[in-house]
Amino acid sequence: MNILDKRVVYDVSGTAINLSGPLKAGGEGEIFSIDESPGYCAKIFYENRLTATLFQKVTAMVTNPPDAGLIDCREKHGSVVLAWPVSLLFDSPLGSRNFIGYTMPLVDTDLFREAHSYYDPQDRIQEYGGAFSWRYLLTAAYNIATVTDDIHRHGHCVADFSGRNILIARTAAVAVIDCDSFQIRDATSGRVFPSAVGTGEYLPPELQGINFSEVRRDRYHSDLFGLAVMVFKLLMGGVHPFQAGGDGVSAFPGIEQKIQNGVFAFASPNDTIYPPSFAPDYHILPPSVRNLFSRCFVDGIREPKLRPSAGEWKDCLLSEIMAMKHCRVNTNHWFGGHLGVCPWCGRGDADLFPVEVPSRIGNVSIEVKEDATGCMDIPSHDELCQSSAISSPSPVYDVPPPTEAHDTASGLYGGEDTNSGSGNDGGRGPEDTPETPSAPAILLPEPHVTMHNLARNITIPCRLPVSVAGDGPLLIHVAADVPWIEIANTTVPVEGDGVVHVTLNTGNMGSKGFQKGRVMLRAGDIREEIFLFVSVQPEL
Missing domain, CATH: 3.30.200 (Phosphorylase Kinase; domain 1)
Structure with missing residues (x-):
């Protein structure tokens, strides 16, 4: 040509x-x-x-x-x-x-890679070791849901969900390419320009086998199915939700055939159908996430209108990001707040997030990339080797990794186990502990919390870690200085490590894009403050 x-x-x-x-x-x-x-x-x-x-x-x-x-x-x-x-x-x-x-x-393809490079464990570990943790994967899923939700709100559809046109960066930012293949709605005339492409393993049953160049079909509910497939693969080690084994699927050898016949083995009552042996335990996913998968792949398999929207996925994933827990043994192990123990430990060579940084990482392009304002800050090879992990991401499209002074994302995600303020004084054993009582103090592992690009008119639960040193417990009185920080409990007893629960209600925020609020903690004469810095999407 x-x-x-x-x-x-x-x-x-x-x-x-x-x-x-x-x-x-x-x-x-x-x-x-x-x-x-x-x-x-x-x-x-x-x-x-x-x-x-x-x-x-x-x-x-x-x-x-x-x-x-x-x-x-x-x-x-x-x-x-x-x-x-x-x-x-x-x-x-x-x-x-x-x-x-x-x-x-122009999308930087040195920074952004096709999504399969991240959800496929072998590719991900070879490139990044365990540093791109489950926390990053959950954040990337949130970012994809956020982009999809915005596309839908403007009347368009992605149409061709796949691991080729959705790209992910080391910061968990996402990019979507080949946008001229989308289904597009003209805002003036209302005319819809259909999409002529689709990838079989991301298409719902009603669109399997369709020649899109000959048949025009609206792609909105198809997008909801494709989005759920992408989220599932990111959170379940690259496993497709319709991969299955057993006598019950012997007549459906391919994934597309299983989709057509609604074979979602992870929530199937049929004991002759079971998930693949290499799939992670389905219960590593929080109940709220599993509920959305059931609504899409069980309730919505024949009823497209029952599939959860991209906005529902966005809100659910953000809540679960903030509730995550951090393993004390392996710094790369992050897991759902509903679990009592780390699901990744004890897997030996099958660990999906090993703590070692791979020797190959020196061959990866990990240089600092800045725009005019210096917004981007990718960690260097030396920083990676020192920390054994890429710094934690915030759930936004692209956020600078936190500095050594404090991790701006940790307070956002919440649920992080920490030894700060455990009451030990210089590592002395019980026999060395002085009998005189030590003065109590409120310690804040994360005195600053930053959230970027939140949607308006949503509520977001947030866990703020708080520790008490010295003789406790302390009865901490909690208040906020802005209306968009809603306090769950105004008095919280804390001994050792604890947490203060608040809710961010962006519907109560003003018109400014970036705002600051304070959570004020008081126990007698002790005063401490946690600052929250939040940016919200522009009003339409």
């Missing part, structure tokens, strides 16, 4: 744009870098792909994009999340001219 012989193209205003490359060639066209805007690129279609319908579809995408924070987000997050058309491109400046492509944010 011959591409238009152009290295200078023009935007809708007639401004010349100089291209270099191509960087990549695909089935529909080629990707070029833009000399004047290094953070963006241009997709130029092959001549035989250019149609009036394609022009109208891309025009609808440019005029009805998802929230600006997902596309033009470099100043906020330091990386692109959605490779969405920003501007139309033409072959001449003005007058009689032809549409040839569009500009879009």
Whole structure:
């Protein structure tokens, strides 16, 4: 195929744009870098792909994009999340001219890798050891749900969920590419431009075997199925929810056949059907997450309207992220707050999150990447080797790993076991403990909590770790100085390690994008404060 012989193209205003490359060639066209805007690129279609319908579809995408924070987000997050058309491109400046492509944010493929590189345990461990923990996987799932929810709120659908067009970074940020294959809704006319692609293992039963180039089907409920499959694979070691064994599935050898016949072995009452032996125990997932999977893969297998929305997934996953627990034995072991013991310990060589940093990590591109505001801060090889793990992510699209001073994510996630304030004085044994009582003190393992890009009009439970040193317990009185921090219990007795439960209600927040609040702790003359820094999505 011959591409238009152009290295200078023009935007809708007639401004010349100089291209270099191509960087990549695909089935529909080629990707070029833009000399004047290094953070963006241009997709130029092959001549035989250019149609009036394609022009109208891309025009609808440019005029009805998802929230600006997902596309033009470099100043906020330091990386692109959605490779969405920003501007139309033409072959001449003005007058009689032809549409040839569009500009879009450039996704850094050195930073973002295809999702299977993370949910496949062998690929993930080979690349990152155990440093990309279950906490990161849960955060990546939350980010995918957040992006999908925003796409849906603007009337569009991803349509082709797969491990190829959803990318993940080492920070648990996500990027979605090939956006011009989405199902797109024109916000002005209401016209829907269908998607002609789909990946079988992410398609629900009602769309299995359909030729999308011949049959037009709405893809919203299909998106909900594909999203649930992606979340399942991330949280269950790459296992597909419809992988199964046993006599009950002998007639359905392939995953797509099992989907068509509704074989979800992880919640099946049929004792002749069982999950694959290499799958993690399904009960490592919190009950709330398992409930959403049942609604999608059991209740919703024949009733698409029963499948949970992307917004429900987003809210559920965020709550579970904040309730996670941290293993005392292996720093890479994070697990659900509903469990009493670490499910990853004791697996020996089968440990999905080994504590050692692999020797290969020195060959991975882990350099500092900054935008103009220095938002991105990827850990260096030396930092990785010192900590034996990549610093913990916050549940946002892309967040700088925390500094050594304090981990800004730990207070957000909550549930972290800590030895801080255990009452030991310099490691003395019982026989060395002085008989005189020691003065009590409130210790705050995480005096600062930062949350980014939260949706408006949602409530988020949050666990704030608090410890008491010296003679206890202390009866701590809890208050807040802003209306969006709601206190669960105004008095909390704490002896040793404890926790204060609060709820963030973003519906009570003002119009500002970034806000600060305080949780104030008082016990007699003792005063301490926990600061919460929260940014919320812009009002539509």
